[in-house]
Amino acid sequence: MTLLGPVRGTRRIHAINPVAKLTASLLLSVLLLVTIDWVSAAVALVLESILFLWAGLAPRAFFRRTAALWIAAPLAGVTTILYGVPAGQTYLQFGLIHVSDGSIALAVATVLRILAIGLPAVVLFATVDPTDLADGLAQVWHLPSRFVLGALAGIRLVGLFLDDWRQLELARRARGLGDSGRIRRFLNQAFALLVISLRRGSKLATAMEARGFGGDTVRTWARPSPFGGREWLLIAIGAVIGATALTAAVLAGTFRFVIG
Incomplete structure (x- = not known):
């Protein structure tokens, strides 16, 4: 967990x-x-x-x-x-x-x-x-599916931030850059994380659009939300x-x- x-x-x-x-x-x-x-x-x-x-x-x-x-x-x-x-x-x-x-x-x-x-x-x-939560927002509150699916994708990406941050730390230490200058290191890693997030978000948006998630078609949901x-x-x-x-x-x- x-x-x-x-x-x-x-x-x-x-x-x-x-x-x-x-x-x-x-x-x-x-x-x-x-x-x-x-x-x-x-x-x-x-x-x-x-x-x-x-x-x-x-x-x-x-x-x-x-x-x-x-x-x-x-x-x-x-x-x-x-x-x-x-x-x-x-x-x-x-x-x-x-x-x-x-x-x-x-x-x-x-x-x-x-x-x-x-x-x-x-x-x-x-x-x-x-x-x-996405199932409930779509089936109980009847929010637009495009908004619900986009929000779900965004929430899923948040969980990857910590993993990306840890990977950046390990990469910097492997190159001998992680033992000094904490403020500078933090700023560099934050900028790198921002770049990674923008690239991943752009790719995800393109993939979702290609699969038809951005359309106005009425959708059905695999799991009920009682x-x-x-x-x-x-x-x-x-x-x-x-x-x-x-x-x-x-x-x-x-x-x-x-x-x-």
């Missing part, structure tokens, strides 16, 4: 239609973006943490896949503390830096909200196979978590509409 590859398993979460996972994640995100207080984000994060136990991810895999969020959330919080909107008592003021009660509260809300929105999205999509009770249950769980979080914020008196 690679970091970008789907997690295989036999739990119920693995059998749920990917479109339902996408819908639940989007619905929860929209509800949590209505307000920017810390109470709603904290309540949502607590409820989500309980459900993570049934997500089909081992603790090590969970933290590996969500590592970027655990790094980005505190960094966003620090930035908000230093440069957030000043309100209440001021603790530090130096140039553009203004640490106050308002900036601290906003920073806490920002950190919790990033985790509350990002963690369930990563966990849900960790069990999604790109082909199953959408039933368990999918609606997952969407309902996402809606309930979001509604509960907003209700808690209103009752606590911390609800703060994002606009205004």
Whole structure:
């Protein structure tokens, strides 16, 4: 199992239609973006943490896949503390830096909200196979087949980036170019990866067009994409978590509409 590859398993979460996972994640995100207080984000994060136990991810895999969020959330919080909107008592003021009660509260809300929105999205999509997602988008949401197939091809190519990067590293070391100048090495490898990606994407687009994937013909799909009770249950769980979080914020008196 690679970091970008789907997690295989036999739990119920693995059998749920990917479109339902996408819908639940989007619905929860929209509800949590209505307000920017810390109470709603904290309540949502607590409820989500309980459900993570049934997500089909081992603790090590969970933290590996969500590592970027655990790094980005505190960094966003620090930035908000230093440069957030000043309100209440001021603790530090130096140039553009203004640490106050308002900036601290906003920073806490920002950190919790990033985790509350990002963690369930990563966990849900960790069990999604790109082909199953494409089947669902075409059969459940009835999106154009050209868009679905193009998106599927793009997602498949993303998984090759890590392999290409490793191959570039090995090639440079074999030529004695990989032991010094980390910044320069990174820039050179990034440019080489960009060139490889553009070439591969161009060849893939030509091949797909030659095979008729760009036509307007109504297509059939080899694998059915069922959408039933368990999918609606997952969407309902996402809606309930979001509604509960907003209700808690209103009752606590911390609800703060994002606009205004």
